[in-house]
Amino acid sequence: MKKLISALAVGALALTATGCVDSSSTAAxxxxxxxxxxKSVELVVAFSPGGPVDTAARLIQPVLEEELGTNVEVVNKPGAGGQIGYTALANAKPDGYTIGAVGSPSIVVIPLDESRGAAFSREDLQPLARQVVDPMVIAxxxxxxxxxxxxxxxxxSANPDTxxxxxxxxxxxxxxxxxxxNETTGSALSPVHFSEGASQASTAFLGKHVDVLxxxxxxxxxxxxxxxxxxxxxxxxxxxEMLPEVPTFTEEGYDIVSTTARGYAAPAGLPEAVAAKLEAALQSAIENEEVITKMDNLGLTTSFQDAQSYGEFWQKQEADYQAVLPLVQAK
Incomplete structure (x- = not known):
């Protein structure tokens, strides 16, 4: 009888322990x-050090660490116009310990362009916050x-491709x-591609080898x-605000908006509590006065959006780029 009671007691303890583990697992x-x-959080940057995406990520890094109470490690994974880093981000475990700095149009266009053979889709990424919108200009x-x-x-328009x-x-x-x-105005500007980036393009413009920057x-x-x-x-x-005297295309009668948006995303499927903590931490970092001042000094005006608004903005950009993708592929 004593043996039976002991066995039942052990079983009860085991069930209690199992219940505790299950409760803990649920919380985790x-x-x-x-x-x-x-445990550190890895912030993947899909571009080389020193570029605008990398610079913005490193500016928020120390504030993000304070907000999360852990180390945040910026890891550069450049290549294929951002595709290598984005693929790593999309395929990471959705537990909050891997997030990424993303920029459009690359993050939007790569999954849309079948020729790139992307191993991820828009649905594999979860927007967290937008940091900045950097408008295109023509000079x-x-x-x-x-x-x-x-x-x-x-x-x-009068002299096509000249x-x-x-x-x-x-x-x-x-x-x-x-x-x-070209599509909206009927003009026929001829693109000249400088694959090494903005500095190469600016050098060619300053040398008067190209008409328009x-x-x-x-x-x-x-x-x-x-x-x-x-x-x-x-x-x-x-x-x-950087060039307040310069009119927008809209003011001049042309319905054209083209901006580079930079923000942060995670692998899709984050637990709600994790997503909420990351969003709050990112907002605090992005809206930090010192960070904003440093961004302003770089010509980057902070334009924060929360996860929902950034996701809607992302969808709008997808529609815009989808419409002009055939034009870019053809020429």
Whole structure:
């Protein structure tokens, strides 16, 4: 009888212990204890060190560490225009310990373009927060005969493919911007691709080897302030504080918006508690006054969006880029 009672007691203890483990596992799976045991968070940057995506990520890193109470390690995984890093992010475990810095159009276009054979789709990524919108601008030489955006586009329409414009590579943001301009206005600017990036494109423009410079405001504002380029239009719905005297394309009668948006995402399927903690931490880091000031000094105006709004913005960009993708693929 004593043996039976002992056996029942052991069994009861085992069931109690099992119940405790199950409860603990439930808490862990819900992410309520995230981050735990000092485990680091990896912040994947799909581009080389020193670029705008990398710079923005490193600016928020220390604040993010304070907010999360753990180390945040920025890891660069460049290659294939961001595809290598994005693939690693999309295929990581959705537990909050791997997040990524992302930028459009690359994060939007790569899954849309079948020729790239992407191993991930839009549904494999979960937006967390937007940090900045960097509008595209179009600029000419200071002594250019084109005094306005209208002058340039009308000249391009009248003389197809005789006025060339810079891009930072096939299917890059500038390439899409030129395609949108040509499609919307009837002009025929001819893209010239500089695969090494914005510095190579700017050098060619400054050497007067290219007629028109197309680039993000953060890349062109210094040239404008130094009198080395004259910006004719901003491809956004509002004027930029960096060059307040320059009109938008909308003001000039052209319904064109082309911006590079940079933000943060995670593998899809985060536990709600983890997603909430990451979103809150990112908002605090992005809206930190010191971070904003440093971003402003780089010509990058902070434009925070929470996860839901950023996701909606992302969907809108998908529709916009899907519409012009055939034009970019064809030329």
């Amino acid at each position: 799976s819900s992410g309520e204890d995230f981050p735990k045991n000092g 000419v030489q200071p002594d250019s005969p084109y005094a306005s955006l209208k002058d340039l586009l009308e000249a391009s 006025i060339n414009a810079t891009t930072t590579g096939q299917m890059g943001g500038e390439h899409f911007a030129i395609a949108q301009i 197309v680039g993000n405001i953060s890349e062109v504002v210094d040239l404008a302030n130094q009198g080395k380029a004259r910006v004719l239009g901003v491809m956004n719905t509002e004027r930029t």
